Amino acid sequence: MDLAPAGDYRSSYREDMTIFPTRNSRLAMLLGLALLCTAPLFLGRYELGLLINIGTLGIAALGLNILVGFTGQISIGHAAFFGFGAFASAWLHERWHIPVALCIPLAGVMTALVGLVFGAPAGRLKGLYLAIATLAAQFILEDFFARAQWFTGGVAGRITEPFSLGGWVADREESYLYVVIAYVVVMYLAAANLMRTRDGRALIAVRDHYLSAEVMGINLAYYRTLSFGIASLYAGIGGALYAHYLLFVSVEAFNILFSIQFLGMVIIGGLGSVMGSLMGSAFMVILPEVVQAGADLLSGSAIDRALKLGASISFLREMAVGAAIILFLIFEPDGLARRWRLIKSYWKLYPYSH
């Protein structure tokens, strides 16, 4: 817990800008990481698989959060960039025999370049028009994946190789988890730090009021496009991690629904919150599993027989995800990140919360 004394005792900009406000919060973070690193000792492969999914999707969701939550732009083509990163990493390894460990960051850079191209309209367009422009990116890239046999293996998809570094091969959940943890730490620290730089503050200024930002000398077109580049970098790295985990990439996975799901993660987690992106992806990964478990319990039970649910139980999961998004929009528009802050402050102030 970041138990800070009441009142504002910060006396330098350095203290004001710190990511972890107290020593305890820093320690808690390190302890949590250490605990996560021992997860393979007590968690099964299924739970580890969920953690890996949360990590890879969380990195991509953070990219989208930088674009949507911090810069105030919109993208409904994020899954296409995620897919581009996945295919790029697989292609780099197969065509040029670059080690997978190097392919992942390279794929991120390639995706960032593609993102800059598709982000160019953002220099000129706003709101709904921008949304439609990114929709175009989604369809163009999806069509490209289906046709570019040399790059993606066409509609049949491409088999990828497991991550290896030196002699160590991460081809199981127990080992791949460490790769994902390392990337999550690096990418999340990078994003948190980015928001403390001039460029990061410029992005936030563009979001808060574009006209004021421009008056202050911020180049709107430059920062909007840059934001797309950064978002794509994150999407590409997330996608590459996903590709080397599943060991198979196929165009089918990267459809528009998946893009919308990324938006859902960012909204549920909390727009404009770095940690919220991770919470949102955790929510989106775990919710369907929980609903599935509930549906399994329900099927064949008295309720099932009484209501004659039968095969309709399958649709429960889809409805639950939709309902979760609606409920979040109504009751917690600031997302899980805010709820987490409220819980923390409740305990901090306990029992004198008023």
Add this chain to the structure above:
Amino acid sequence: MTPRKTLLGLAATAAIIAPAAAQQRIPVGHLMDNSGATSDVGVPYGQGVADTLAWVNASRNGIGGRPLNVLGFDYGYQAPRAVSQYQAWNRDRVVAIQGWGTADTEALVRFVTRDRIPFVSGSYSAALTDAGGKSGRQGVEPAPYNFFYGPSYSDGLRAMLRWAAEDWKTRGGQGKPKYVHMGGNHPYPNSPKAAGEALAAELGFEVLPAIVFALTPGDYTAQCLTLKSQGANYAYLGNTAGSNISVLRACQTAGVNVQFLGNVWGMDENAMKAAGAAANGVVFPVRTAVVWGQDAPGMATLRQISRISDASGNAYRPVHYMAGACAAMLMVEAMDTASASGGELTGERIRNGFYARQGWVPKGFEGVCNPSTFTAEDHRGTLRVGLYRAVVTGDTSQGSVAELMQSGTMKLQPVTVVELPRTRETLGW
């Protein structure tokens, strides 16, 4: 001993035995599409598999006295979801899996090979038949743990093309017949494309450029007009029933006169009812020796299985339900073999169980399931393809499928049985 102590003792014994008995159940995965793009055919097939496995538990108490614990999962035809569910099943130590679609089956090939879990798919892609990985074809990996019941998509199409070449002669067609491949740009419709076009050219067809239509129902009038203007005589429909119905109806409206060739998932009794007269004349492979309503020694067993989910015993079961039953029985009997020799039920031993018989028809399914033969190099279970023609003679909008089949408004008419040669060149293709 006082009665109370006896009771306590009994309760304690029960408490010890109960978990032990629970552990005895054999975990088996069952991946199905009840809500996704291919649910039109996924639902009857999945029902067939589920009913058969439940019947195995009810009628013979599972495998060697241990009931099956069937872990069903609806993955909505999304390959990534199937992969994450696979990890969950791995935790539950499933010994075998009943699978479904092409994309997810191919995504899981490496995993099931690594973890040695036999995987009986609903995907009949020829790429899965190269068990030893010796065909040397590009993009074909060894798939020693993948099995399916029935002819591969490619072999189904090869059989229909052979029939079409004969048909052209008997009809007294002039010149070269024209053949065209139709389907979505997706691994499943694409799977037999190259094999079909190569054989068509060899048999003297003129091969037209392929026509693309999506896996989902829509307006395909443009595709039908292309068919008409090209003057195609034989067209292969590579998708599942739903979108094929759209094409058939659009082509009927456009007045296209072409012989459609469906794939195993492309036509069934439900599709005939939905398409009505437009489905009349479509030729497609049926994987079982008979269809529902016909009689064969094994039909008594199948009717028992059908009662698992339909106590009245009146339900009409489409071709996919019966194929699902046969696919499930292959797995069950392979497991019987693995446990009969007194051994532990491991994936490897179950796989070897698939190799134990030649011309393999599950016991009690004689005359229903076609004979299958698997070897360590060649997982083409059968090269014998039974072709049927959908015959629709009246209005199908009134009445259920069962009634329409009974009254003869809809019929499945046997056309021919094609025996394809088992050559090395066509393995994995």
